[in-house]
Amino acid sequence: MSQATVNTNTKIKMTNISKIFETEELETHALRSIDLEINAGDYVSISGPSGCGKSTLLSILGLLDMPSDGEFYIEGVNVTDLSLDEAAEIRNSKIGFIFQSFNLIDELSVFDNVALPLRYSKEKMSEQAIKTRVNECLALVAMSHRVSHKPNQLSGGQQQRIAIARALVANPAILLVDEPTGNLDSKSGDQVMDVLEKLNENGTTICMVTHDPRYADMARTQLKLLDGAILTTPDIVERVKAAV
Numbered sequence: 001m002s003q004a005t006v007n008t009n010t011k012i013k014m015t016n017i018s019k020i021f022e023t024e025e026l027e028t029h030a031l032r033s034i035d036l037e038i039n040a041g042d043y044v045s046i047s048g049p050s051g052c053g054k055s056t057l058l059s060i061l062g063l064l065d066m067p068s069d070g071e072f073y074i075e076g077v078n079v080t081d082l083s084l085d086e087a088a089e090i091r092n093s094k095i096g097f098i099f100q101s102f103n104l105i106d107e108l109s110v111f112d113n114v115a116l117p118l119r120y121s122k123e124k125m126s127e128q129a130i131k132t133r134v135n136e137c138l139a140l141v142a143m144s145h146r147v148s149h150k151p152n153q154l155s156g157g158q159q160q161r162i163a164i165a166r167a168l169v170a171n172p173a174i175l176l177v178d179e180p181t182g183n184l185d186s187k188s189g190d191q192v193m194d195v196l197e198k199l200n201e202n203g204t205t206i207c208m209v210t211h212d213p214r215y216a217d218m219a220r221t222q223l224k225l226l227d228g229a230i231l232t233t234p235d236i237v238e239r240v241k242a243a244v
């Protein structure tokens with residue numbers, strides 16, 4: 001893993017990232033020459049129509065998939081070409097994931113769900129340090145009052161807030177968020193978006209994929225994907241002009 005000379009403020013830097021899926025009869029260019037820089041404290045949304053490459057981009061950002069071409073750095077470390085073990089180590093220490101499905105473990109209490117990443121971390125923490133950190137994260141998502149509950153005793157919105165606490169607990173470089181409100185009614189969805197907004201105001205770096213324009217607009221930087229490429233402002237202006 002080589003170090004790049006990048007601004008320490010830079011959490012994510014992608015240059016010329018492409019992804020081609022090849023099947024026997026078809027080549028799909030899912031991402032085309034993506035350049036992306038996300039700095040500490042940014043809140044970026046990525047939106048676009050079905051099939052435009054949102055999930056592919058998020059999978060590469062989260063080291064769940066590898067690009068076909070281009071360079072990718074997380075906090076200055078070149079992560080373009082990692083082994084599976086190296087990718088898993090960086091993923092566990094630097095990325096917090098929030099998915100549409102909350103992926104909590106039903107048999108574990110709220111506390112133990114949130115503590116899980118710390119218990120599996122390479123750096124061993126004392127139970128007291130784990131308790132302090134879990135309680136801090138539950139307070140951040142306003143869920144301290146449900147610490148002993150099981151996930152199935154919580155509403156969908158509350159479960160997503162627990163999933164957010166779990167994503168935060170290991171202090172990741174960035175939160176990657178995939179359609180966080182997809183399984184929620186609009187009131188709970190709005191509450192989850194408020195939590196994300198407050199976290200960002202307090203310094204958490206967020207990159208969120210959503211097809212909901214109302215939520216995409218809540219991010220301070222709004223990227224639009226079309227056919228695997230990020231639309232730049234002149235592209236958008238040209239398309240609007242062509243449409244009227």
Ligand SMILES: Nc1ncnc2c1ncn2[C@@H]1O[C@H](COP(=O)(O)OP(=O)(O)OP(=O)(O)O)[C@@H](O)[C@H]1O
Nearest residue numbers: 021022028030049050051052053054055056057211
């Ligand atoms: N494993 C794969 N093998 C082959 N093609 C794939 C694979 N994964 C995605 N694709 C193709 O890559 C393109 C981008 O897919 P992707 O899932 O990233 O889109 P998306 O914007 O997330 O769509 P949606 O909003 O519907 O989830 C699509 O044309 C899709 O069919």
